[in-house]
Amino acid sequence: MTLRFAPVAEHALLVELGETIDDATSDRVVALDRALAASPPPGLREVVPGMVNLLVDFDPIVTDHREIEAAVRACLARPAPEGRTGGLREVEICYDPDLGPDLSAVAEAKGISVDDVIAAHLGGDYTVRMYGFTPGYAYMSGTPAAIQLPRKPAAIRGVPAGSVIIAGPQCIVTTLLMPAGWWVIGRSPTRILTGDEDRPFLFDVGDHVRMRRISREEYERKSAENA
């Protein structure tokens, strides 16, 4: 199994646990993240899980790369702490064509009907693998092979917040009006940036996510409530 340490300036260590994106590697990332949270070494500032690696950020006044590497190795040598499975969250999605403008393109590219695309998306087994790019963008794995497509050749501007977008095995519910090169297949009123001080982000890395289809009426009502 891959295990590589790369220094990042004087204040972080990038711990690489695999070469390619797969669930086994991501599970190891999540396990190490939890182990470091359970027994943080002195000077630890922040752990940022990626797809195949973690960034361990530390205070260089207190510690250094070598001590942090030793702490990471000790965590890897111990059995993984409790709570490995993650919580279960729900995301509500309306698949009306104007909210999911790429549904028909995905259907056409895969040679299936729009209803098949929606059914496949609802049937996926999603896990939050990391947050990235911009606040609240939770990268989920689990988009079924039946609807997997590479990203578009160029990003489309002005994709609204709440868009449900897919590319390859990944799925994101967007939080900001941003350009996106992924396929937009629906819209969700579920807020990932919750606005709740005690739990400002809906997901933790490692959480499982279930998608639930809602009607246009329900979407409009919940969007208005959450605005």
Added chain:
Amino acid sequence: MTTTRLRVTFAGPHVSYQDGGRLGLMRFGVPESGPMDRTAHAAANLAIGNPAEATAIEVSPAGLTVECLEGGVTFAVAGGGFVMDHAGTRASVWEARTLRAGETLQIRRGHWGSWTYLALAGEVQAPVWLGHTATHTTSGFGGGLLATGAEITVEDSRIEPARERSFPCPVFARPTGHARIVLGPQHHHLQPEAITALLYGAHQLSDSYDRMGVRLRGPTLPMRDALSIPSEPIVAGSIQVAGDGVATLLLRDHQTTGGYPKIATVVAADLDRTVQLRPRSRIAFDAVSPESAVRIARLHARQREAWLATLSKRR
């Protein structure tokens, strides 16, 4: 309890509220944000008796003019070689004064520097996001940008004549045109000549410069196999090389992950002064070992803290 109100009679682009920044949320896609030049921000705050990480106003070279509508407040401006016109007199920044009702304060670009900080004695009121007023400019979350016509409110504002003085920019906070870097973490995804080009080529900051980062102009840094590396966490100071071989130095509002290789990372001790360089300034990168980088950080922290401690004292 006094309240001071200011009106923004002019604000250029990229003028924002910033407190010390929000640490520890990169795992949720949220970078620290906060001041581009942390030392100058802390200095302006401490000079007038505020906590080092209090909310202040970050001013870009486009400048800021405010008029005091009501109350009065001791203020400090620090960062770069900006110029201020206060109530009819001109001064360099790195100075604390008192702004009184009816007076105008204009802050504008001077001989050097890209960012300066207006700190106001008291509690500057600004929207809070995730516990901080630091503005994340990509989303607009946090305190936000200041536009012409806006009002600035300072609660519990103080007038402290004993703090009015100048506190010149220390040598360690001035830009040198050199930034120390640690190579990696993905320099092995680039051709060996990319590293030579980074270390020995002539580089400049380009005009494509904002709080997210600054694109560099210089020799192309050729890739090896790097366009398919999995997206991974990024820090402020990362030098990321895009598919066309052009490097970008990522700054406070950086995206938290990215799939382009990072050829090197600027040490935190050199980032504050590096952001004070202006577009078209030359910049050279000096590689140091991770061990040296830790020593540099410790030395810098001692110097910085000793100097900042002198500012907290009244005259």
